[in-house]
Amino acid sequence: MRSLDEKAGPAGLSKSRRERFDLANLTKAFEQIERDIQTKKLSKDEERKLVAKSKEIATRLYALKIIHKKEDRYRNISSQYDSIKAKMNGIFDLKSELGNKIGELKKSLDVLLNLRESLYEERRKIIREVREAAAKLEMVETQLNAIEFRRSRIQASEYRQRKQKESGERRESRYEVAQERAKRSKENQDRWNTLKEAALKKMSSGEKLTFEEMKLIFGDSNNPD
Template identity: 65%
Template sequence: MRKNISSVIQETTFDVGLDQYSTDNGGTSATAAAAAAATTTATRTPRKNLERDHHSGLDSNLTTLIDFKKALLEEQKKGEERIQELNNSIESAKKQIDDERVQLEEFRVKLKQTNEQKDTELTRYTEMKTTLIEARNRMKSMDDKGGSAAAVKSRRDRYDMSKLAKNLEQIERDIQTKKLTKDEERKLVARSKEIATKLHSLNALHKKEDDYRNMSSQYEGLRTKMNKIFDQRSDFGNKIGNLKANLDTLLNLRESLYQDRRTIIRAVREAKAKLEMVETQLNAIQFRKSRQAAAENRQRRQQYQRRQPRDNEERRESLQERSRRNRENQERWNIMKEAALKKMSSGEKLTFDEMRLIYDEGSSSD
């Protein structure tokens, strides 16, 4: 009986060895399959290297395009900020131009009013000057007619009118109050007529001199006014000239700002067009990468689907073989256990292996 149990154990061990051997064969098959796959991989390595190089080229192009896109976005942002600054400068220049034009129009109106006032006052000034020259010539002719000595005496008598008036009053009083002879009375009357004539002449002369002084005073006032008008006219002319120069400068500045803005707008539009091209290329690269990824996934799925039936068949055969061996081992184990139970029921002494067969329930499930 011991010999039978030993032979069964040896057979079981042999079966286990066969299982291991079959497993090793399976491993060998797997190794062979791996070697074949490695061979296939080796044959496909150049293609994979090309694909990897292509992927690296795409990644390099993608990085370059992304950097270029960032540079274009930065350029576009700076251009838009510069355009806004130029718009503010243009608006400021326009406001200054409008203010300068308003001031220029105001000064032109004032200059027109000053010219009209100048024309009016110039006529009066010319007439006053002519009248003053005529009055001065008349006074000069009167002095020339009287002679130099008479002129000196006349000029001296101009300041003795009060004395002459007193003398005339005294003579008239003497004629009325004193008792005079006819000769004395005739002399006093003649003297009074002479003094009265002289006083009349002096009064007329003084009146002409007063008129001349008044005319001279009016002439001086009018000349001062004319000088003031000419000064205002010159001042307004200078201010108008300065405003015109400032307007020319502002207009040139505005035109320069317009030109700069047109240049920057053109650059921003070019950057925008380049951005659209870069976006198109980026989308194309992303589309190509997505297509490649989809193709790779599809290829892996197809390879998996091609491998799966063979793997399932091998797995099913392996499970069937294992189940068959397990059934055979279980049948042998049951036979040996029944023999051990019969021996124990007959009262014979059991060996360790037989006791193990009876009491080792865990082994019966192997």
């Protein structure tokens, strides 16, 4: 392994600048210097230079560790930022999507409200038509009841007139029957009287009487039959 003096030249300085950003190489160099200090026989000047170099590398290692720590923290913060940014973008996208859905829901709600108003208007129209129809039906029912009442009165009047007519006809018929019966009875009585008178004349003349003639003479004078 080359000594630190050999690394002190221009090439060593260039490599040293590169090592500022190479934590692994600086760590190896620091460990090598520590071993050289502990194992090699060095003059006081060489030991002083190595100690100074060790302090320089330790300082640079500490600075690099701080830088790496900050870089890790920065990367962590950057990663968190990217994650938060992605979440925010997702939230914004979701917000936009929700906004679109809210807009669609609002349109649907407007359509439903218009439909509800149309249905209410149709309902009011139907109720009005039903009420008008009910009023017309009630008026027609009243007229039908009046017609039925007049018809029943006419039928009752016709029935009374028919009954009176039938009663008069029956009375007239009974009178005619009585007259006809009286007429037949008178005719029978006259015929019976004539036959009886003829039978009496025949008996007074001494002629022989028949059974019917005897019945006429000696039978019930009030029953010509």
